[in-house]
Amino acid sequence: MVLAQLGGTITRAIQQMSNATIIDEKVLNECLNEINRALLNADVQFQLVRNMQNNIKRIVNIEDLAAGHNKRRIIQQAIFNELCNMLDPGKPAFTPKKGKTSIIMFVGLQGSGKTTTCTKYAYYHQKKGWKPALVCADTFRAGAFDQLKQNATKAKIPFYGSYTESDPVKIAVEGVETFKKENCDLIIVDTSGRHKQEAALFEEMRQVSEATKPDLIVFVMDSSIGQAAFDQAQAFKQSVPVGAVIVTKMDGHAKGGGALSAVAATKSPVIFIGTGEHMDEFEVFDVKPFVSRLLGMGDWSGFMDKIHEVVPKDQQPELLQKLSEGNFTLRIMYEQFQHILKMGPIGQVFSMLPGFSSSELMPKGQEKESQAKIKRYMTMMDSMTNEGKSCKLDSSNPKIMNDSRIMRIARGSGRHVREVMEMLEEYKRLAKIWSKMKGLKIPTRGDMNMRSRNMNAQHMSRVLPPQMLKQIGGMGGLQNLMKQMGSGKDMMGMFGGGDS
């Protein structure tokens, strides 16, 4: 993802600057120019980049830098704040309430991923116990209703649409009325994709909005449209009261900077991002954790949420215990593969840790291949359990896998030697990631009781692996990070403590 590269470039520019013996105006300018180039490359609108540069220059006091204060932190903090300001329009989006009917209308350009996103949004809420329903008011694109119907059926979500009726306003109103009677609490209206030049379609969208009176209009935007996002988003906002943005295809080679432009144009917050074609590749968007991840500073609250989501509750403490020991065995890999097949990549979890970028983890857009590969690896590991088993699966020493063992595993599982070696390479790669968590301290009961209060940085520093603490920038960096993340909200939850 290009956004990960953006984060890397910014971090490197700051690092280079802080390595300079004397920090003067020139060195600061060079650093900011580098950051500007990175932002422009990521398709952030020029005007936004210029504003950001001016703001940083106003905030960062060159005297402070020269006096040897922690330069890296001062600049990083300023950039962090500026990126957050860009992404945060300052007012939250309408939040539907479970059990109370809300109508959400989706608008966007053709092919932006609107129909897919409607289903993802419905599915996300359905998993949380809502009663969503989908209405297809796209009469423009042939096949739109079939697509929605197919998605909805797969997710077992009720839907409404027509093959014969050509008036989208009529369909939208009928659909909304039907689902109101059925006490659905989230009625999602999908509309035709349109382009800002298509005046008639814009008028139709306005009419659908007027007739259904949605509580929220969501502008769906493909992250790869880059700079064009600003004009497009503005055109939609001028026709209907857009109240939130969802950015799709954040998994591809998208430049992502368009998201910043869309927020600026609609003055509406991004509420979710789409990270793949699958139904559950959909994430809640929070500004601070997002920017924090972008700058390689980690996302602790996301990390703990993912642990809860991906790993079954009764296995969470055990997983964290193993993480703290840092010894990654083939058996742990096997168990993680089981979670992956059930829930989606554990790589998502690791991408939330400071110093990791999503690009070094599971490749996106190749889910089917990845799944098949995982199943192959598991068959090979199964064949290991058949011969002399646990010692090998439970060893964290890859050297015990000598040539004859590799051949036996290949024979036993009916796979090529090359494939067994590939599996062992994957194991080594994951073991390296895993080892970074070595030293993670599982909190005591007393710590657990602290969950209701906010955890302080000092406490956190005792719990974190030393290597990771160093990566964050020591105690100072940690304090800063926790401040930025909203005083370390409920950090204890991530250690599997308490009742969450």
Ligand SMILES: Nc1nc2c(ncn2[C@@H]2O[C@H](COP(=O)(O)OP(=O)(O)OP(=O)(O)O)[C@@H](O)[C@H]2O)c(=O)[nH]1
């Ligand atoms: N990789 C990736 N693909 C996505 C994502 N969201 C949607 N897509 C794909 O984008 C393509 C277009 O999605 P649709 O949902 O058909 O788009 P639409 O906006 O409803 O299209 P119109 O009805 O023409 O407006 C499909 O192939 C989707 O699978 C995402 O987050 N990541």
